[in-house]
Amino acid sequence: MGSFSVWHWLVVGILVVLLFGRGRISEMMGDVAKGIKAFRKGLADDEGTLGEVSAKPAPRIAADPAAPASEAPDPRRQG
Structure with a gap:
């Protein structure tokens, strides 16, 4: 019966x-097939833009504690 x-x-x-x-x-x-294709295309687009963004050099940020808030390091960035 199972x-x-x-x-x-x-x-x-x-x-x-x-x-x-x-x-x-x-x-x-x-x-459903169109949705899957759109999802895969979206993932590929995201990977492409992430690759372009990560290829740019990171701006140099001063570690001086007396620096204005606009130059303070972003707490969301690690490293």
């Missing part, structure tokens, strides 16, 4: 096709 047989999955598949129709299922799968 696992489903092939007949169970066949009946579930037929019910899904009857409820949604073949066109609707293929449309939803196409939308």
